[in-house]
Amino acid sequence: MSLFSVSSAFSLLPFLLLSSVLASSFTQLEEDQIQRFQKYLQIRTAHPNPDYASAVAFLSSEAQSIGLQTLTLEFARGKSLLLLSWPGSDPSLSSILLNSHIDSVPAEPSKWLHPPFAAVRDAAGRIFARGAQDDKCLAVQYLEALRNLKAASFVPRRSIHVSLVPDEETGGADGAAKFATSQEFRALNVGFVLDEGQASPTDEFRVFYADRSPWSLIVKAVGEPGHGSRMYDNGAMENLMDCVEVVARFRESQFDQVKAGIKAVSEVISVNPVFVKAGTPSPTGFVMNMQPSEAEVGFDVRLPPTVDPDLLRKRIDEEWAPAIRNMTYQLIEKGPIKDIAGRPLATPANESNPWWSVFQQAVIASGGKLARPEILASTTDARFVRQMGIPALGFSPMANTPILLHEHNEFLKDTVFLRGIKVYEHVISALSSFPANSP
Ligand SMILES: [Zn+2]
Known part of the structure; x- marks a missing residue:
């Protein structure tokens, strides 16, 4: 007997329940990951009054649930910077740093389809929120990738650090700029940095080796x-x-x-x-x-x-x-133009840079395609670490996605968000396993 032949409202109930389960092809873990992303987006970290305290509290508790070390730094009053660490098995090697800024630009709610801090997920899986692309997705994707790697008993050779920094959208002076020149940063012995990139309307991920x-x-x-x-x-x-x-x-x-x-x-x-x-x-x-x-x-x-x-x-x-x-x-x-050795602030995106090769191969291994490396037309925090002579790439794994940073109705699709986690699992595990005889 078909379900459709039963007409009473009571008998329709199992069908409705079944259809809501069928509508989601995600696992429970994936649904939880999407929910954690929505939670972070609901914290109002937009200027002019970003709620750094709530964001740091949320991210710290997530990091602790994964088993990462947490350290809160404050280079300017009221502007917390959260540093997360997963120590590697060989502390003599340089570490890798994954960076994401906590703050975002303001939003004009009247011009949005959904309230910009509600993180509404529509029937097509689009999660609407200020910061969905720029760049609150990254913080959660890094964390979820690390959660999955921990669950898979992965052991990093190089230490993995995540910096969640304030103030990027206002120039970075009280965030990444002060962090990159700090004693705490030096102590991390960072060898390579990943920072934000931009969405790609095609099926190729974009990657940026310099900023203007x-x-x-x-x-x-x-x-x-x-x-x-x-x-x-x-x-x-x-x-x-x-x-x-x-x-x-x-x-x-x-x-x-x-x-x-x-x-x-x-x-x-x-x-x-x-x-x-x-x-x-x-x-x-x-x-x-x-x-x-x-x-x-x-x-x-x-x-x-x-x-x-x-x-x-x-x-x-x-x-x-x-x-x-x-x-x-x-x-x-505004900001540096040459590094401490007087070189232009550009990270070689070719075989001369072993980090590049590892990164590129990991993206391909994850099933992703990379577009030709680009200079970013605007500016990110990556320039502050490049200034210290450390190679840094701008990368946000968002393919087949319209570029909506700073625009009305900024959104990221749930499937794109989840795929990004998988890409980071490949990239982070490859970079942190990078052989001992390398820098
Ligand atoms: Zn950004």
Whole structure:
């Protein structure tokens, strides 16, 4: 007899129960892992008031349930950094470090399909939450991969550390920057670092071997004020417009290489105007018959590690904001641009780097495909460890996933999240087993 031939509500109950079981093809462990991910996403770690205390309490208790050592550090008041450790069998070898930032950018709930801190999982398995991709998935995936490895009685040769850091989304100054130069970090003897990458819309995982360095450039032009009707040389606005024109031409020369397919966006210097401040205010807006004596323009500049920063500094000095045209400028270089040995902040993503080979083979062994290694167009905490001369790759195993970091309706599919755990099991076990005669 078919279930469908029974029409009473009471008799339908077993069918409904059966269908809810059938709807999930996940094991109990996998369902638990998804739930732990949702729990972490529900902790409000978005700026401007990230709840680091609750996040650290949650992650510590998960780590302890797995049997990892935990240590809470605080390099700035109220901004906890959680360090987890699984000691390796050979303490003379350098260790591996898995990094993930706890904080995330804010969200505008009214523009989301589901509340951004509810971690709603829809019928298609999409888990909606701020931080789902960037990058709270990583912390839970690292932990769950370690849980699975512990359960499988895996013994790491190299020590495995996980750093869960604050403050990445505001520049990392009170998080990874201070951690990477600390005594506690030195004591870890880190040989290789994995940090966040980005989702990939194709079935290939993306991997990043460098970040672009962000600079803020503010150019100020001054000049004699004058009547709005007068034509004269060297006015503040005229000088500022010259600057904007020169910068626009440079921007075009870079952008053209991208449009022609010669370079990726992250391989050129990007320069974008972000504000212009000029004019003499009046109660109704601006004084219209007067040329102002001061004008300012701000640019967001991003440099790939392949360019010489000194050449750009020279260009700014001589062409973009020449003193001879009554211009001054302020250049704020956010974070390092070279490592302690004076090398560009890029990790070799080829056979010359044994860590790369181990990483690449492990991803393939997990059934994954890797896209051509890229420079990240934006910035991550990885630059602070690269600055210490330590190789670091940016990697978030999210294939077939739209790139939604910092966007409305950020989500990660449950299947993609779970597959990431498997990928990390392969990657972590391979890296931590890396032979003794290597660095
Ligand atoms: Zn991030």
